[in-house]
Amino acid sequence: MSEFQEMDDKGRLIFQGYCIAQPWCKFARKSKNDDAAWDVSYSGNNDEVIIGEIKVRSYNSTDYNDWMLEVKKINGLNKVYNKMKKYDPKQNIKIHYINIFKDNEIMIWDITNLVYTSTIEELPATTCGNQNKKDKEVTYLPTYQAIINTKTNNNG
Numbered sequence: 001m002s003e004f005q006e007m008d009d010k011g012r013l014i015f016q017g018y019c020i021a022q023p024w025c026k027f028a029r030k031s032k033n034d035d036a037a038w039d040v041s042y043s044g045n046n047d048e049v050i051i052g053e054i055k056v057r058s059y060n061s062t063d064y065n066d067w068m069l070e071v072k073k074i075n076g077l078n079k080v081y082n083k084m085k086k087y088d089p090k091q092n093i094k095i096h097y098i099n100i101f102k103d104n105e106i107m108i109w110d111i112t113n114l115v116y117t118s119t120i121e122e123l124p125a126t127t128c129g130n131q132n133k134k135d136k137e138v139t140y141l142p143t144y145q146a147i148i149n150t151k152t153n154n155n156g
Helices: 003-020 071-087
Strands: 026-030 040-043 049-056 066-070 093-100 106-110 119-124 133-142
Touching: 003 026, 003 040, 003 049, 003 093, 049 071, 066 071, 071 093, 071 133
Parallel strands: 049 093
Antiparallel strands: 026 040, 040 049, 066 133, 093 106, 119 133
16 A cells, blocks of 8 residues: 555544544545545535545644645546536535644535635645655635634534
8 A cells, every 4th residue: 555545544534533523424435446536425414415535734734824725636526526416416415625634633625616716836746755746736725714623613
């Protein structure tokens, strides 16, 4: 198993444990495919079905005011969302971006209807210490827009 796969699995397991402990969250499943556009699915309040992308950060939750989200991840999640909506148009589906930080804090953004501007950033090719740089199209999500921020106990 690669270091990248280990980080993905770690994030899924951490979130699963977090979700199980929350009264509003009912864990459904985690993706088993490293190339999947989503990492976890769960349900929240009002019988909503949520697909989530998890990012395990090597930073503390207070290190920055804005956090990057790759546009290709938004596009992949939107494809899954559209397939689910086509299958069941009445289903209440949400897309969440979940960040797990080095200080064990968790922030979650609802990006279901995200309107964004993007920029190209030169970033490491992976989160696992790969020093090769690669241009990635990203958008920024401000901390204050997180619907859940365990540091501030803002739990949606």
